[in-house]
Amino acid sequence: xxxxxxxxxxxxxxxxxxxxxxxxxxxxxxxxxxxxxxxxxxxxxxxxxxxxxxxxxxxxxxxxxxxxxxxxxxxxxxxxxxxxxxxxxxxxxxxxxxxxxxxxxxxxxxxxxxxxxxxxxxxxxxxxxxxxxxxxxxxxxxxxxxxxxxxxxxxxxxxxxxxxxxxxxxxxxxxxxxxxxxxxxxxxxxxxxxxxxxxxxxxxxxxxxxxxxxxxxxxxxxxxxxxxxxxxxxxxxxxxxxxxxxxxxxxxxxxxxxxx
Amino acid sequence: xxxxxxxxxxxxxxxxxxxxxxxxxxxxxxxxxxxxxxxxxxxxxxxxxxxxxxxxxxxxxxxxxxxxxxxxxxxxxxxxxxxxxxxxxxxxxxxxxxxxxxxxxxxxxxxxxxxxxxxxxxxxxxxxxxxxxxxxxxxxxxxxxxxxxxxxxxxxxxxxxxxxxxxxxxxxxxxxxxxxxxxxxxxxxxxxxxxxxxxxxxxxxxxxxxxxxxxxxxxxxxxxxxxxxxxxxxxxxxxxxxxxxxxxxxxxxxxxxxxxxxxxxxxxxxxxxxxxxxxxxxxxxxxxxxxxxxxxxxxxxxxxxxxxxxxxxxxxxxxxxxxxxxxxxxxxxxxxxxxxxxxxxxxxxxxxxxxxxxxxxxxxxxxxxxxxxxxxxxxxxxxxxxxx
Numbered sequence: 001x002x003x004x005x006x007x008x009x010x011x012x013x014x015x016x017x018x019x020x021x022x023x024x025x026x027x028x029x030x031x032x033x034x035x036x037x038x039x040x041x042x043x044x045x046x047x048x049x050x051x052x053x054x055x056x057x058x059x060x061x062x063x064x065x066x067x068x069x070x071x072x073x074x075x076x077x078x079x080x081x082x083x084x085x086x087x088x089x090x091x092x093x094x095x096x097x098x099x100x101x102x103x104x105x106x107x108x109x110x111x112x113x114x115x116x117x118x119x120x121x122x123x124x125x126x127x128x129x130x131x132x133x134x135x136x137x138x139x140x141x142x143x144x145x146x147x148x149x150x151x152x153x154x155x156x157x158x159x160x161x162x163x164x165x166x167x168x169x170x171x172x173x174x175x176x177x178x179x180x181x182x183x184x185x186x187x188x189x190x191x192x193x194x195x196x197x198x199x200x201x202x203x204x205x206x207x208x209x210x211x212x213x214x215x216x217x218x219x220x221x222x223x224x225x226x227x228x229x230x231x232x233x234x235x236x237x238x239x240x241x242x243x244x245x246x247x248x249x250x251x252x253x254x255x256x257x258x259x260x
Numbered sequence: 261x262x263x264x265x266x267x268x269x270x271x272x273x274x275x276x277x278x279x280x281x282x283x284x285x286x287x288x289x290x291x292x293x294x295x296x297x298x299x300x301x302x303x304x305x306x307x308x309x310x311x312x313x314x315x316x317x318x319x320x321x322x323x324x325x326x327x328x329x330x331x332x333x334x335x336x337x338x339x340x341x342x343x344x345x346x347x348x349x350x351x352x353x354x355x356x357x358x359x360x361x362x363x364x365x366x367x368x369x370x371x372x373x374x375x376x377x378x379x380x381x382x383x384x385x386x387x388x389x390x391x392x393x394x395x396x397x398x399x400x401x402x403x404x405x406x407x408x409x410x411x412x413x414x415x416x417x418x419x420x421x422x423x424x425x426x427x428x429x430x431x432x433x434x435x436x437x438x439x440x441x442x443x444x445x446x447x448x449x450x451x452x453x454x455x456x457x458x459x460x461x462x463x464x465x466x467x468x469x470x471x472x473x474x475x476x477x478x479x480x481x482x483x484x485x486x487x488x489x490x491x492x493x494x495x496x497x498x499x500x501x502x503x504x505x506x507x508x509x510x511x512x513x514x515x516x517x518x519x520x521x522x523x524x525x526x527x528x529x530x531x532x533x534x535x536x537x538x539x540x541x542x543x544x545x546x547x548x549x550x551x552x553x554x555x556x557x558x559x560x561x562x563x564x565x566x567x568x569x570x571x572x573x574x575x576x577x578x579x580x581x582x583x584x585x586x587x588x589x590x591x592x593x594x595x596x597x598x599x600x601x602x603x604x605x606x607x608x609x610x611x612x613x614x615x616x617x618x619x620x621x622x623x624x625x626x627x628x629x630x631x632x633x634x635x636x637x638x639x640x641x642x643x644x645x646x647x648x
Contacts, residue, residue: 076275186275186278186279186283186308187275188307188308188309189272189275189308189309189310189312189313189322189324190309190322191309192271192272192275193322
């Protein structure tokens with residue numbers, strides 16, 4: 001059973017993010033990390049490997065050259081090898097283009113499970129897993145708090161409003177997991193040292209049978225400015241009153257509007 | 261010669277820092293308050309391979325260079341000085357075996373130490389023999405295929421939690437400590453060995469400092485390190501290297517205090533501006549940072565000499581420990597000053613760091629002993645120069 005974990009390198013959470021002149025994120029000026037939500041997908045894959053259920057774990061990422069650092073960090077946590085898709089034509093790729101690239105790479109890698117985090121920490125679109133599943137015409141098992149493999153099927157445990165559901169689909173699948181998986185492991189020192197010797201391949205678009213022209217399908221709207229809504233003045237402020245008096249005032253205010 | 265850290269060193273520091281910030285720093289205040297050995301963090305460090313950095317790969321270690329080992333100690337000490345002693349003392353306890361042990365002794369014990377399954381300790385100091393090591397009184401009497409150890413040790417870091425101790429005892433009391441002392445490996449479950457008491461301390465409170473008693477403790481000849489009478493030499497060669505761990509610990513404590521001071525000063529408002537915007541505070545922070553960096557670089561320079569087996573490595577390690585220990589004391593004291601009243605209370609970590617820093621001026625040779633070692637080396641060099 002082969003798992004490919006798709007990971008994204010993102011600016012460090014809380015970093016002061018800047019945009020380049022073409023309004024794409026300046027990825028060179030900030031510390032980059034593995035998307036924290038992807039670390040749960042890594043942890044889930046490695047747990048399946050630890051249990052002897054997954055025979056191999058491969059990491060796949062699309063990004064600039066420095067995204068190799070994220071792949072090395074993932075390899076330090078565990079797993080076998082990694083592939084970086086990097087191509088000048090991919091700069092500024094949107095979710096659709098990203099999904100197309102990942103789908104083509106997954107066609108080539110042919111995993112039983114393509115595992116992803118539930119969202120990325122920078123864009124938070126959560127569109128890519130569904131798009132990849134649709135493009136590859138395989139089932140999507142999304143938002144799992146746990147991923148299990150049973151014979152030729154995968155199933156995820158998904159929390160619902162009333163409890164949880166088990167959702168099962170035949171392999172191969174695309175699956176996404178949440179932070180309910182459990183805390184991602186830290187890379188051990190031996191893991192860090194071993195990661196340097198694990199295979200990391202770099203593929204261009206040609207290696208996955210795509211051309212730059214095929215990635216220009218998305219409708220693009222450039223948002224050049226966004227402002228938070230103007231703050232409304234509070235209707236009434238209750239200040240510097242004893243608690244009992246303030247409470248009475250609030251109760252009166254609510255009662256007058258028939259809210260209580 | 262390179263004065264820049266390698267990519268491997270940077271990566272190691274980042275990995276240990278992440279672990280220390282997320283898992284060790286949040287435990288530090290509790291470890292200090294309860295004065296309890298952090299078994300959970302010992303397990304964590306073992307799992308992350310951080311207790312085996314000084315051991316060869318064939319024994320399950322990661323065989324980091326001494327700068328790498330210093331970085332590990334430093335980054336853990338930045339979060340918690342007590343916890344940093346776990347890898348530091350693991351090496352201290354193992355060094356006599358590294359320096360004087362046979363392959364059989366190394367094969368027998370190093371895998372369990374490298375994995376962190378076992379903890380090691382170094383039993384040299386006695387109640388009446390601190391800096392004056394040659395005054396040691398504990399006896400080891402040959403009896404058939406073994407030795408019988410009798411006596412006591414005091415101020416033994418991790419003495420009560422270690423599974424293995426390297427212990428120094430007189431095999432020839434007539435010859436005295438310098439010529440008549442021998443080194444032994446003692447397993448803690450050997451009958452007659454006990455750690456009846458641990459000290460109540462000012463700092464590094466989670467690290468048990470034990471009194472050890474040896475009551476007819478029988479040790480096989482196979483556990484003697486080196487030849488009879490080589491104990492003093494082995495102990496000194498051990499301390500020449502191990503004190504670098506204390507230098508690294510001191511650098512880490514200083515860095516932790518500096519970072520805490522910057523964090524506080526950048527946040528705290530007084531007289532309508534951030535405390536860090538006062539030039540007087542900036543000057544203090546700049547001094548603290550420069551002194552810490554100087555101590556760090558001297559520690560790494562000494563570490564490189566240890567790896568190179570330099571003939572004057574003791575000059576470097578003593579100098580590094582001297583500078584780093586004094587720096588840790590000064591920088592932590594200044595950090596308390598930067599935080600003002602908040603620095604003096606346990607709500608912030610700097611008062612703990614100041615208490616922890618003090619030990620780096622005392623153990624593995626007081627600062628005065630370091631000065632003597634440095635001065636003797638200086639005089640030797642001068643003597644050689646005269647002869648030349």
